[in-house]
Amino acid sequence: MPTLTINGRDVEVGDEFLHLSPEQQNATVDEIAHSMGVHPAQADAPQMGAPGVVNGTGRAFATGVPILGGLADKLDAATNATLAPALNGLFSDKDQLHGDWSDRYRQALSAQNGADQGFATAHPVLNTGGQIAGSLAAGAALPVAGAGAGLLARAGTSAAQNAALGGLDSYTRGGNPWEGVTLGAGMGAGAGAISHFGRSDVLGSIARHLAGVGLGAAGGAAGAEMEGTDPLAAAMTGAATGAAGEAVGAAAKPVAAGARALEENAGANLTDRAFNARDVATQKVAQILANEGLNSGSLSEKLAQMGPRATLMDVSPTAVQAAGAIGAEPGRGQTVLRDFVQNRENASGGRVADMLTQAIGPRGDGDALVSALDNERRQAAGPLYESALTTPVQDSDELQSIMKTPAFRTALAKANTLASNEGRSLYAPTGESGMHGPVMAPDVANMTLQDLHYVQRAMQDNIGEIKAGAGFKDNELSRSIAGVRKDLLAQMDGMSPEYQQARKIYAGASRVRDSYDDGFKAFDSSTGENHLTNDMMERKLAGFESQSERQAYLLGARQRISNIMGASRNNRQRAYTLFGVGNDNPDFENQQKLATLLSYVRPAANQEAAQGAIQDDMRQRLGYSIAAPEAEPITPESVHGPDNPLVDAHGNALEPESEEGQAEIARRIAHAETEQQAAADLLAEQKQAALQFSGPDRARGQAAADALLNGLKTERQFGETKNEVSGDSKTARRLQGRQLIAASEVNLPSSVPTTVTRVASSLANAVVGSAMRRRADAVNYEMARLLAGSDTRLAAPSGPKKPNGKATPQPDPIAAALLRNPGIRERVDTKNSIAQALLTAAITQANMNGSR
Known part of the structure; x- marks a missing residue:
């Protein structure tokens, strides 16, 4: 029930008193005072004159403080009533307090209230301003509950907090606490809803307004049920207070905008800050990531997989759509994105070359390496051959048996041609005559190893000239010739150890040289009978006799890749094709072959080291030496x-x-x-x-x-991102992306008839088009900076894990993500503090008016 204080005495009146007009309420108060024996001219308590401006303003400020302001005069009165017996002697009779403690308290409280009323009458503007200032100062210091929560949670939390504030404040001022609760709940719900991190679309705004008004109505109805009054009327009052709360929350925005304009961290320039571009852009990007279900953990993982140059638009399909839309809109955002992707694209070829160097060794000079290997073979074996080939042939039964074979006779004819070119013949008359004249036979007595060397080389040529039978080159005939050649070489080795050593060196060096040639074909994409499978490469690498052969094989493969890539370092597409990046063909084995090759051989630091290692290994294994060139002397x-x-x-x-x-x-x-x-x-x-x-x-x-x-896949994705930003993406994707960024013009929904849409849009753009374009440029510029970055704070935190391994759900991932940004959190806290201060002042003023 309402309580009136009349000349220091508390009098309870019925609720119907509140429904009387002001004139009727004053008349009722006079009647009650008269019944108490109190007359207007009578004063049963010391009267305080109106305080001075400084003192009165301070008292008004203190009175405006919620809860404590309602207790201030009462605490002063209680203190004076307690000390009066000891201090009365210090005051004149008219300023003394008499009676028991209750009488003294009523007298002192009447004096305090009279002083407040006197200052309010003398200085109404200062009095009201002081009270509002006290409410604002106290409200700004109050904690803002529910920051970062969902829409309903934020509105509900604010309603509960301010309901408690309104009820306690109303009670301390002698008003109806339930009215204070209803007022605080309704206004708190409205202000809480509008302060939520809402979306900038129309539906989001409507949802916030309905939430604020609805919660205010619900609070009013609930309070009416508790008091036993009309719930419908109370609900309507609560809805009104909810709307008032929304108005208070909205009023905080321009005040916060003024503070934001002075904060450099809030935008690139004053215009951008006025449009709150940085925070709006952050919210839009956070919304993109939240819609894809990306939190900070999963986003960090994706970025880490792509390396330090990866950005949000490389790992999020929706983000790259937004980037494509910004790239298609002239403005600062377009410049930022296009410059970024172009600069990254310009350096892509160098990065691919570096990745190839890291994996399979540096780009080398294949011709120089081949020439060095051939020179090594020639220098090592040449002197031995030169010395051995002059050795006379030693005849034997085994040699005569070999010379009678068709393989030898066929090869001898070719060898004789070579000897004839030198003015010699490998034949001599036998003394017999035939159909075509004297019978000729090999002149073994005049032969040297040079002649037999010609023969064995001719046999080798004949083996190579035999056509493959049934798809196989090593058929019976070639194996038969190879057997005869092997026997012949054994005879020649026995005639000259130098020849044997020369052959060993030449064969060993040739295996290394052949390994280089085989490596050159390692990653050919042919699928015919000569196609090298991963299993075939495995067997080849395992079958090499030395690591120098494997190193030569890798060098050949590396040279082939260099040739495929071409002279241009930016020709990355060939590397993608070579290793099947973007190729879903399961039979494409170049990726498996790459792993197999690198498991058998580690690339050398440079071609000089690789070549030197191969030469050192051959000299050690094959037993020869070549004098190294002397280092240039230092003079x-x-x-x-x-x-x-x-x-x-x-x-x-x-x-x-x-x-x-x-x-x-x-x-x-x-x-x-x-x-x-x-x-x-x-x-x-x-x-x-x-x-x-x-x-x-x-x-x-x-x-x-x-x-x-992975590096090649990343570079390929960078290229796709560049195409998207440069306007090479499909039109449908660009149109979808425009819905994710700030619009530069008014576009009505497609459900509206076309003619109406065109006319209405033209009129709207004529009115607000310029402002929308400036806002779009500001917001999209900030979005471009974020999309070209890798800030994982734009995604909601992963959240702690529950015992069952599930993450704790986030009520509002977008708000959670935004509040991880220190600058945005500070600006949001400032806006919320301003809103709470305004809300507190509104509730306090309403309670003071109600108590009066």
């Missing part, structure tokens, strides 16, 4: 000259013949020798590493292959 002339003047530590020129000049030359020579030795030591380490092999390391090979393939 005084090589450490100073016109391009490298001789100077001291301070840059002063030195004469070479001077003592200081000689000392500087000696220092430079020592330094150059140290560097030369360090380079030699490094090369030795690199050569040794190129030949390390203890069996196939499949884990390393697969990891190296995966790193290359």
